[in-house]
Amino acid sequence: MELFVQQLINGLTIGTIYALIALGYTMVYGIIQLINFAHGEVFMVGAYIGLTAITFFGFVSGSTLPMAMLYLAVMLLISMAGSGLLGIVIDQIAYRPIRNSPRLVALISAIGVSFVLQNAVMLIYGPQDQGVPQIVPDIHFIFGDVTITLMQIMILAVSLVLMVFLNFLVQHTQLGRAMRATSQDHKMARLVGINVNWIISLTFFIGSAMAAVGGVLFGLYYHTVNFHDGYLAGLKAFTAAVLGGIGNIPGAMVGGVLIGLAEGLGAGYISSEWKNVFAFVILVLILLFKPTGLFGERVADRA
Amino acid sequence: MIKKQGLGSGVQGPGRKYLFFWPLAFGLFLILPLIDHSAYHQDVLVTAGIYILLALGLNMIVGYAGLLNLGYAAFFGIGAYTCAGLNLAWHIPFWLALPVAVVVTGFFGFLVGLPVLRVKGDYLAIVTLGFGEIVRIVFNNLDPITGGPNGLLGIEHPVIFYPVFNPSLIWKRFDFGVSSFPYYYLVFFCVILVAYFSLRLDRSRIGRAWIAVREDEVAAGCMGIPVPQVKLLAFGVGSSIAGIAGSIFAAKQGTITPDSFDFILSVMILAMVVLGGMGSVPGVILGGLVLSILPELLREFSIYRMLIFGLVMILMMIFRPQGFLGNVRRKYELTTR
Numbered sequence: 001m002e003l004f005v006q007q008l009i010n011g012l013t014i015g016t017i018y019a020l021i022a023l024g025y026t027m028v029y030g031i032i033q034l035i036n037f038a039h040g041e042v043f044m045v046g047a048y049i050g051l052t053a054i055t056f057f058g059f060v061s062g063s064t065l066p067m068a069m070l071y072l073a074v075m076l077l078i079s080m081a082g083s084g085l086l087g088i089v090i091d092q093i094a095y096r097p098i099r100n101s102p103r104l105v106a107l108i109s110a111i112g113v114s115f116v117l118q119n120a121v122m123l124i125y126g127p128q129d130q131g132v133p134q135i136v137p138d139i140h141f142i143f144g145d146v147t148i149t150l151m152q153i154m155i156l157a158v159s160l161v162l163m164v165f166l167n168f169l170v171q172h173t174q175l176g177r178a179m180r181a182t183s184q185d186h187k188m189a190r191l192v193g194i195n196v197n198w199i200i201s202l203t204f205f206i207g208s209a210m211a212a213v214g215g216v217l218f219g220l221y222y223h224t225v226n227f228h229d230g231y232l233a234g235l236k237a238f239t240a241a242v243l244g245g246i247g248n249i250p251g252a253m254v255g256g257v258l259i260g261l262a263e264g265l266g267a268g269y270i271s272s273e274w275k276n277v278f279a280f281v282i283l284v285l286i287l288l289f290k291p292t293g294l295f296g297e298r299v300a301d302r303a
Numbered sequence: 304m305i306k307k308q309g310l311g312s313g314v315q316g317p318g319r320k321y322l323f324f325w326p327l328a329f330g331l332f333l334i335l336p337l338i339d340h341s342a343y344h345q346d347v348l349v350t351a352g353i354y355i356l357l358a359l360g361l362n363m364i365v366g367y368a369g370l371l372n373l374g375y376a377a378f379f380g381i382g383a384y385t386c387a388g389l390n391l392a393w394h395i396p397f398w399l400a401l402p403v404a405v406v407v408t409g410f411f412g413f414l415v416g417l418p419v420l421r422v423k424g425d426y427l428a429i430v431t432l433g434f435g436e437i438v439r440i441v442f443n444n445l446d447p448i449t450g451g452p453n454g455l456l457g458i459e460h461p462v463i464f465y466p467v468f469n470p471s472l473i474w475k476r477f478d479f480g481v482s483s484f485p486y487y488y489l490v491f492f493c494v495i496l497v498a499y500f501s502l503r504l505d506r507s508r509i510g511r512a513w514i515a516v517r518e519d520e521v522a523a524g525c526m527g528i529p530v531p532q533v534k535l536l537a538f539g540v541g542s543s544i545a546g547i548a549g550s551i552f553a554a555k556q557g558t559i560t561p562d563s564f565d566f567i568l569s570v571m572i573l574a575m576v577v578l579g580g581m582g583s584v585p586g587v588i589l590g591g592l593v594l595s596i597l598p599e600l601l602r603e604f605s606i607y608r609m610l611i612f613g614l615v616m617i618l619m620m621i622f623r624p625q626g627f628l629g630n631v632r633r634k635y636e637l638t639t640r
Contacts, residue, residue, distance in 0.1 A: 035429070097621045104371055107428055108577055109620040111570060115613030123606060231566070235436075238429065273444050280433040287430050288418045 002145035007268035008261065013152045013221065015260015016159035020214035021237030022244070022252035023166065024087075024207030030183040030247035031203045032099070037110035038090055039211060040234015041117035042083055044227060046212025047219040048121055050079040051132055059133055071135050072154070072220075079216050080209035087208025088201045114231075121227040129226045132219040155217045162213060163253050166206070170249055179203060183247070211237075232276065236263075239283040245293030254294065325585065329495075336487050345483035347599050349555065352490030353548050355591035358575040359497045359584065360544025365573065366582035367510060368537035369517030371428040374415075374435025375572050378542040380442060380564030382408040382549020387455045387559055388448070397461035397554045405546035412542020416535045435569055442561035454560030461489070461554050479554070486555050493547055494588070501584045504540075513537055514582075567609075574612060578619060580626030589627060 021043050028036045053075050094113045098105050139150040170176035182189040182199045190196050218233065219225040240259045244251025259279055266278040286293065336345050361375045385404040389395040395403075415434050422430055442449045449455065460479040467473050479485040504510045512533045515523035524530045553559050571594065579590020598608050619626070 094617050094621075098624075101620075101624065104369075105620045105624050107371065108573070109617050111573075112613040112616030112620065115570070115609050115616070117613075119607070119610035119613065123610065235432070239433075242429075274440065277437055277440050280437050283433045284418075284430055284437075287422050287426055291422060291426070 003268055004265070005146045007264040009146065009148055009152060010268075011261040011264020012257060013155050013260070014263065015240075015257040016156055017214045017218050017221070017256075018233070018237045018240045018259050019253045019256025020159055020162065020217075021211045021233060022240035022256045023163075023210045023249065025238050025241040026244070026246055026249060026252040027179075027203050027207045029241070030249075031179065031200055032095075034095060034103075034106050035110065035238070036090075036095075036207075037107060037234075038094075038113035038117060039207070040230035040232075040237065041114045041121075042087055042090070042208045042230070043211040043215045043218070043233055043237070044225070044230030045086060045117060045121060046079045046083040046208075046215030047132075047225040047229065048125060048130070048215075048227075049082040049212065050075040050216035051130060051219060051225060053078040054133060054135065059135060065137060068135050068137060072216075075135070075216050076158070076213055079212040083212030083215070084205035084209040087204035091201065091204045118227050118230065125227065127227065129224040132223050132225060134223065135220055151221055155221060158213065158217065162210065166210070167249065169206075175202070235283075236279040239279045239286070241293075242283060242291075243286050243293055245295040248293070248295045251293055251295035332491060336484055342483060345487050347596060349483045349486045349490050351592055351595035352487070352494050353552050354572065354575060354595045355494050355588055356490070356497055356548040356551075357545055357572045358579070358587045358591040359494070359501055360541050360548070361572050362541075362576050362582065362584070362587045363501065363504070363513075363544070364537050364541035365576055366580075366587065367505065367513040367517065368534060368541075369513075370534060370537060371431070372538075372541075373428045373432035373566070373569055373573065374438070375431075375542075375545060376564040376566065376568035377435040377438035378408050378412055378545035379549045379552070379568070380438060380559075380561070381411050382546035383553040383559045383564070384442065384449060384455070384549075385546070386550035387458045387553040390458050390553075391455060394459070397459070397550065398463075401547065401550040404550045405543045408546030408549065409539045409543030412545075413535055413539040415542075416538030420531050420534055432566065432569075435566060439561050439564055439566075442564070449561070452561060454558060455553075456558040458553050458557050458559070460557065461485075481557070483555075486551065490551060493551065497544055497547070498584050498588060505582075505584070509533070509536065571612075574616060576626075578615065578626055580628040583626065583628045586626050586628030 021039065024039050024042070025036060028034055028039070054071060057071070057074065059071055090113055094109045095106060098109060136151045136154050141148050141150075141153075168176075170179060178189070178194045178199055179202070181192065181194055182196050186196050189199070214233075214237075215225075218229070236259055237256065240255035241252045242255070243258060244253070244255030259282065262278050262282060263275055267275040332348075335348070339345075357375065357379055360378075361372060364370050364372045364375075382404045385407045386397070386400040389400040389403060390397065415431065418430075442454075443452055445451070460481070462476060462478050464474045464476055467475050477485075479489075512523070512528045515526065515528055516530055516533050520530055523533075552563075575590040575594045576587050577590075578594065579588070580586025594612075598605060601608060604611075
């Protein structure tokens with residue numbers, strides 16, 4: 001039972017990070033029907049921007065909790081802004097010129113972007129793991145045999161706030177309505193006076209900013225970042241987006257948490273060596289038997 | 304009128320002008336190791352040949368049938384592990400293990416193709432990617448059979464026996480050993496064979512069915528093409544070619560590890576197909592040759608290699624999605640929706 005609860009907490013933590021990344025996949029897919037294969041790398045770049053930011057501001061270990069919160073906020077904001085802009089730039093350079101080409105062309109271009117980002121980061125920071133300083137104090141709350149760290153609570157809290165905010169933005173604001181209209185029909189959206197290109201850029205910005213938050217939290221949680229991290233995390237987040245129904249924002253959140261739980265429980269009860277297989281097996285099974293995902297109406301087979 | 308069916312006839316559009324080029328290239332590569340004794344050059348060319356085999360196989364799936372496969376390295380791995388496993392477990396010689404590996408790899412291709420028929424487009428790409436990762440992790444974790452992360456070692460090199468009349472008939476034994484020279488001709492022969500096979504297939508009933516399915520699945524189905532069977536065939540045949548490449552790779556290296564069959568390799572092979580020209584056999588050969596020799600030439604810039612690949616892939620998709628020697632039909636298909 002203790003193992004179960006412990007793995008549940010660990011799974012939930014990593015699951016919310018997957019959920020944050022999955023939001024970007026699902027939003028971009030919802031609006032231009034593109035699998036932004038480079039999204040995982042944006043997550044990784046977000047982690048590196050956060051790391052650079054705290055290095056720049058000279059974080060000193062062992063500061064008080066309010067100071068730590070301030071640092072975290074600064075890290076998140078800089079990383080969100082940087083990655084968001086990166087998302088827009090990627091769209092402008094690699095996707096916009098081929099907006100009307102078949103999917104295959106866009107997918108290959110996206111793989112190209114992914115390679116460029118990975119290798120650019122590798123060239124700038126080096127191929128080795130980069131240590132991330134301990135910003136959030138290492139406080140453990142122990143209930144019997146179950147441990148929950150302050151960092152885990154922070155991850156859950158930050159993710160929850162962002163998801164609620166995003167849901168509000170999309171469902172209850174003018175901007176959100178414009179986004180939803182654009183995802184339904186570009187031509188009609190343009191006819192009612194929506195600046196479609198601007199909405200697409202905005203979608204890339206928000207999606208990438210969410211991934212950046214995921215990246216910063218991921219780095220703080222594991223204390224290290226590597227230029228390879230984006231690939232696997234991105235793939236798992238994509239699985240989460242598909243699981244929840246691609247194009248569906250609440251679906252992506254639920255999907256992320258489910259993938260994280262599957263991974264946590266699988267690693268706890270079966271074998272941690274096979275940890276990475278679970279997500280892929282879920283991905284393959286979902287695509288084969290329920291391509292609409294849990295909440296999606298879109299059929300995931302448009303060629 | 305009977306059309307010429309030589310190697311050159313596979314070149315369409317502007318490539319037709321260079322018809323004389325292919326026999327020339329054939330002759331050059333045939334005698335190259337006899338003139339150029341550099342072991343390094345031969346080694347690079349053997350590796351290039353293995354990549355070209357892979358690219359030709361993937362071309363059948365991606366180029367002809369239009370089914371995007373991002374897990375092709377897995378089939379290369381299955382071929383290599385099959386050949387190596389047969390050799391290590393039962394001392395089955397290379398020449399017998401090779402056809403078995405081809406059949407096994409083809410079978411796995413077929414098996415993957417089976418459920419994959421339910422998804423299309425970029426979802427297919429992701430499913431194959433997931434499959435590729437699963438295969439690699441299985442190689443890595445299934446220690447008793449695959450040797451885990453250390454892989455399989457001590458794979459025997461191919462051996463041939465040839466007759467000598469001295470004065471009576473004696474069979475002499477020739478071990479391929481570690482030098483690249485014999486492998487060069489083995490790979491060369493296989494590339495010619497697979498390229499010829501590809502070209503014939505392109506013009507055959509099956510090839511035309513693949514192209515029809517690629518261009519419009521619904522229309523192809525209406526014309527009586529059994530779409531699922533045709534797709535499965537593409538997966539099976541295309542994957543089996545990776546079995547040839549995998550076997551040669553295992554026999555030449557003597558050692559295989561799961562790391563050799565990662566996602567980067569799948570993307571590299573795809574890049575060869577895409578840059579050369581999807582669906583064009585000469586294009587794919589050129590793409591494979593360029594992408595395997597270029598990194599050797601750019602050794603001092605090798606850390607920028609993948610960065611440059613990424614940039615080239617993006618630029619190619621924007622400005623020339625049909626590749627270096629892409630055929631005209633493919634061009635219209637890729638530039639207009």
